[in-house]
Amino acid sequence: MEFGLTIANRGPLATPGSIREMARRAEASGFVRFAVPDLVVVPKTYASRYPYDVSGKLVGYSSDCLEQLVLMAHVAAVTKKARILSAVMVVPRRPAVLTAKAIATLDVLSEGRIDLGVGVGWLREEFEAVGAPDFDARGRVTDEFLEAFKTLWTAEAPSMSGEFAAFDDIIFEPKPVQIPHPPIWIGGESGPALRRVARHADVWFPIGANPRYPLDTPARFAAGVERVRAAAEKIDRDPAEIGLAFSATWYREDLSRQNDEGDRFILTGSDEQIAEDVAALRDLGTTRLMFNFLRPSLEETVAAIDRFRENVMERLS
DSSP: OEEEEEOOOSSTTOSHHHHHHHHHHHHHTTOOEEEEOOOOOOOSSOOOOOTTSTTSSOOSOOSOOOOHHHHHHHHHHTOSSOEEEEEEEEGGGSOHHHHHHHHHHHHHHTTSOEEEEEEOOOOHHHHHHHTOSOGGGHHHHHHHHHHHHHHHHHOSSOOEEOSSOEEOSOOOOSOOSSSSOSOEEEOOOSHHHHHHHHHHOSEEOOBTTOTTSOOOSHHHHHHHHHHHHHHHHHTTOOGGGSEEEEEETTOOTTOOOBOTTSOBOTTOSSHHHHHHHHHHHHHTTEEEEEEOOOOSSHHHHHHHHHHHIIIIIHHHO
């Protein structure tokens, strides 16, 4: 099992010194992947519904936020081996060709350590603020941009004529280091998201806390995996080609939580229960787990990382 964690992109830990110290300590502790979130601006007011909290609101988010791709470059520069994951990039926010170039550049400069996690986004007001394409078309935009990325990264003479991305008679170099391209992780739990996973993903990367599509127990996650596999088979793709990851953004030491049916929420409880859940996810084919250890201070964050390594990771070794 590969363990990874979230790097601060906002709040008091989003400073060069704290990011560098957290990344280096985590890398030395055996964490092999660092997730960098994507948030450009935070509207003062919004009607859009946040999908990963029952309140429908961004809870506890500060208004300051570092740009994702720039932060990924910084994290790559202060680490040696860990992979850098966009978790997730809201694809329609940025132009297709420019984004493909930025990811290829990151892959070259990091010597092939980039994982591209993608999603369609949920915050209409932010789309409008950054001049993104029509929010209601975000699914189609994302699908087309993913096709554009792969064409630009792999074709000797890339060409595309689409509704949202069009290019021809261009040279796109350098290509990414990774062949055929950086692995594409696709988040989301809805029907359209799973169909996108089936078409484009190297890895399915859900967050288990979506109250509309809960994956908050091993049994519910197993059912989600079966839905992904069925979607892949429907388009004649081998489900074994799609790896499995899982994001536990809610992790807190000894946090006990129940879901809507009264069952223990996955990856909460005692260290022993956390280790049991990790083993259950591994048995389902999951090979990559992402956690959030960000706490109010750097000292508390480092302590949470160390505690997880000693009480959970070492228990599983």
